[in-house]
Amino acid sequence: KNEVEQSPQNLTAQEGEFITINCSYSVGISALHWLQQHPGGGIVSLFMLSSGKKKHGRLIATINIQEKHSSLHITASHPRDSAVYICAVKAGSNQFYFGTGTSLTVIP
Amino acid sequence: SQTIHQWPATLVQPVGSPLSLECTVEGTSNPNLYWYRQAAGRGLQLLFYSVGIGQISSEVPQNLSASRPQDRQFILSSKKLLLSDSGFYLCASQGIYNEQFFGPGTRLTVL
Numbered sequence: 001k002n003e004v005e006q007s008p009q010n011l012t013a014q015e016g017e018f019i020t021i022n023c024s025y026s027v028g029i030s031a032l033h034w035l036q037q038h039p040g041g042g043i044v045s046l047f048m049l050s051s052g053k054k055k056h057g058r059l060i061a062t063i064n065i066q067e068k069h070s071s072l073h074i075t076a077s078h079p080r081d082s083a084v085y086i087c088a089v090k091a092g093s094n095q096f097y098f099g100t101g102t103s104l105t106v107i108p
Numbered sequence: 109s110q111t112i113h114q115w116p117a118t119l120v121q122p123v124g125s126p127l128s129l130e131c132t133v134e135g136t137s138n139p140n141l142y143w144y145r146q147a148a149g150r151g152l153q154l155l156f157y158s159v160g161i162g163q164i165s166s167e168v169p170q171n172l173s174a175s176r177p178q179d180r181q182f183i184l185s186s187k188k189l190l191l192s193d194s195g196f197y198l199c200a201s202q203g204i205y206n207e208q209f210f211g212p213g214t215r216l217t218v219l
Contacts, residue, residue: 002151004151030206031206033208035208041196041198041213041215042210043198044210045207045208045209045210048205048206086151086152088152088208090206094142094157094159095167096142096152096154099151
């Protein structure tokens with residue numbers, strides 16, 4: 001069993017739709033990251049959070065520490081949001097666990 | 109913010125050949141550095157991390173080794189590549205808020 005599980009694995013949405021990607025983890029963590037990986041492979045850090053909610057533009061990330069669950073929301077989705085979104089948790093000083101990612105395709 | 113440089117971007121190597129991937133970091137000093145591998149259809153796997161020059165910790169037993177000869181240089185090596193070493197290798201650096209900055213990655217194919 002993976003320490004970090006994401007759902008769905010694949011997601012196709014129409015432009016403008018509200019999108020939610022979920023992440024559940026089974027270990028104690030100090031922080032959770034949402035990463036975005038574009039087709040070329042480069043990875044960008046979107047959010048790092050340890051409690052509550054963070055918002056950046058059309059992206060919103062929430063975390064519930066008690067339930068060991070986080071969600072990434074994209075409002076008014078756009079084709080340029082198409083990418084793989086990866087949830088990662090920091091469990092120790094240098095211990096990171098990664099989900100396998102959610103592949104998002106936004107159709108114009 | 110930090111900038112992570114990795115090269116080469118792609119590499120095709122025969123089984124049994126050696127490997128050397130280099131990562132350099134700009135915009136910070138004495139960062140924690142990480143080597144990850146992403147195999148096809150799988151999540152990122154932490155291979156090595158380093159908290160300083162000459163200090164290397166390995167997360168999984170493997171055919172690879174790492175070295176940190178300078179503060180902002182991290183090298184991933186192998187003496188003899190295996191088919192199973194194929195994958196996408198990413199170098200990352202930890203920021204002051206514990207966020208991770210990733211390099212552009214190296215796609216390695218072992219034939």
